[in-house]
Amino acid sequence: MDLSPNHSEQEDNxxxxxxxxxxxxxxxxQLLLAVIGLCxxxxxxxxxxxxxxxxxxxxVALLVTPFLIYEHWHCKKLRKEIHSKKGHxxxx
Numbered sequence: 579m580d581l582s583p584n585h586s587e588q589e590d591n592x593x594x595x596x597x598x599x600x601x602x603x604x605x606x607x608q609l610l611l612a613v614i615g616l617c618x619x620x621x622x623x624x625x626x627x628x629x630x631x632x633x634x635x636x637x638v639a640l641l642v643t644p645f646l647i648y649e650h651w652h653c654k655k656l657r658k659e660i661h662s663k664k665g666h667x668x669x670x
Contacts, residue, residue: 592663599656606649613639613646 620635 588663592660595656595660595663599653599660602649602653602656606646606653609642609646609649613642616642 616635616639620632620639623632623635
């Protein structure tokens with residue numbers, strides 16, 4: 579096992595990428611739950627004949643959606659980067 583500074587630095591970068599991926603997944607899941615929750619509440623409010631309030635909730639859900647899309651894209655990018663780093667390490 580090579581414990582040279584270069585190898586240790588590579589492991590640090592890999593663990594940093596894994597931490598970033600974990601955080602990005604958590605953020606994505608929280609945003610997804612927020613959007614789903616807002617839509618469910620909006621549906622309940624529509625059911626109670628309060629269309630104006632439901633429209634506001636739907637607008638908020640639509641405003642949150644781009645952040646959800648960005649986090650999903652960020653997760654995919656980090657996964658791809660981790661995969662390419664693992665391939666690079668294995669090829670060595």
